[in-house]
Amino acid sequence: MKTQAPLGPAGKLASAFVRSKLTVLIALGAVAMGAVATLRLPREEEPQISVPMFDVFVPMPGSSAKEVEERVVAVGERKLLEIPGVEFVYSTARKGGAMFIVRFQVGVDPDEAMTRVYTKTFANADLLAPGAGQPMVKPRSIDDVPVLALTLSGKDFTPLELRRAAAELRAVVATVPEVSDIEMLGGRRRTLSVFFDPGA
Numbered sequence: 001m002k003t004q005a006p007l008g009p010a011g012k013l014a015s016a017f018v019r020s021k022l023t024v025l026i027a028l029g030a031v032a033m034g035a036v037a038t039l040r041l042p043r044e045e046e047p048q049i050s051v052p053m054f055d056v057f058v059p060m061p062g063s064s065a066k067e068v069e070e071r072v073v074a075v076g077e078r079k080l081l082e083i084p085g086v087e088f089v090y091s092t093a094r095k096g097g098a099m100f101i102v103r104f105q106v107g108v109d110p111d112e113a114m115t116r117v118y119t120k121t122f123a124n125a126d127l128l129a130p131g132a133g134q135p136m137v138k139p140r141s142i143d144d145v146p147v148l149a150l151t152l153s154g155k156d157f158t159p160l161e162l163r164r165a166a167a168e169l170r171a172v173v174a175t176v177p178e179v180s181d182i183e184m185l186g187g188r189r190r191t192l193s194v195f196f197d198p199g200a
Contacts, residue, residue, distance in 0.1 A: 052113035056100040059133035069093035071129035163187025
């Protein structure tokens with residue numbers, strides 16, 4: 001028959017706690033205090049969190065996406081990341097220009113962040129490649145997220161006709177209460193082309 005090894009201080013304390021009748025009461029008290037704390041914890045359905053975000057557009061007409069990436073995006077990312085408080089910079093190079101999304105750290109004052117972006121952007125306008133236009137800065141809210149996307153398509157419709165139908169639909173959706181913004185993408189805009197007669 002094996003003899004039980006003597007318990008140390010920790011073992012004696014654990015054994016006394018397990019055998020005590022107060023253990024159940026202490027456990028129930030802890031659960032009750034946790035439930036009360038959870039019920040009294042203040043909470044909001046839509047908490048106001050300050051995360052300043054900005055869109056920076058840099059036009060470069062007539063350039064390809066590769067040229068924009070090499071001559072605009074590389075410089076823009078480096079300079080925007082130098083702004084104090086900036087956490088991330090997302091960039092997109094496309095034909096005819098570039099777009100940067102600048103996101104600050106949580107808690108940065110939106111007005112101060114806007115001042116920093118404007119100052120940094122226009123102070124380094126001389127570093128833009130030849131052919132690039134004046135940058136445009138547009139504030140973005142963390143609440144500016146799309147909640148509905150509608151796609152119009154049809155084999156018997158031209159891109160111009162689809163855009164006209166989308167414009168009519170936008171006018172209807174704009175009348176819905178609490179709709180803040182509607183953005184229309186794709187299709188073909190109406191343009192006016194003027195052709196000159198070289199002989200005249």
